[in-house]
Amino acid sequence: MDSKDKDFYQAKADVLKALAHPTRLWMTEKLADGECCVRDFVELTDFDFSTVSKHLSVLKRAGIVDDEKRGKQVFYRLKVPCILNFMQCVEAVLRDRLDHQITMLK
Amino acid sequence: MDSKDKDFYQAKADVLKALAHPTRLWMTEKLADGECCVRDFVELTDFDFSTVSKHLSVLKRAGIVDDEKRGKQVFYRLKVPCILNFMQCVEAVLRDRLDHQITMLK
DNA sequence: ATAACATTTGGTTATTATGCCAAATGTACA
């Protein structure tokens, strides 16, 4: 693994890291249904505005979401819908793991 | 988001978290080309055996890889090839981000 | 049995992430 490869894997890992948090993952999937502003997420959870805002900024920095200021609000949008296909794969991992656990108990 | 949803997003985030490290990501992609033992990864990097072993155990716990002991060695295998399709999406995010940066400079 | 090899586990330290509060910024409207 040379230094160029290292940078590449670091960059890809950073995108994954942005998704690798339950709240951010939930937000990402929620945004697939249409744009939301910070307040929307605050109302659907028990997190502080600052917490929600920081999570969204992590997703934005990673390039997963986009934002647009309209009036007083900032609307966030899912920028890369292929993320959702990916989630199917993650769920496949979970199912597979479950099958394995069941097999172990038999 | 009720408590069942919360658990589900936590479980999915845990799978992503396992992948969200440059070394583990590299290992995962390497395993797509065929099984490797701990020593193989140690030789290709400058990490300690213990470091490599711990990374592999994170991937195993997440259900991404499988292991099999044969003789003195433990061989690791990619269990869920769909992870690789997912990587194409992550790379798309990177390309998209780059395009955006280029546009900003114009 | 013991020596050599392959891997894992335990322990330590440094770095990073999370979530809250408080304060700052930006925007619309009276």
Add this chain to the structure above:
DNA sequence: TGTACATTTGGCATAATAACCAAATGTTAT
């Protein structure tokens, strides 16, 4: 202009992660 609203930023305490070294475990062959 000032007040309310929406979001972001800074700071802090706590928790989680990563890498190394050393020691333990398990396996094969002498």
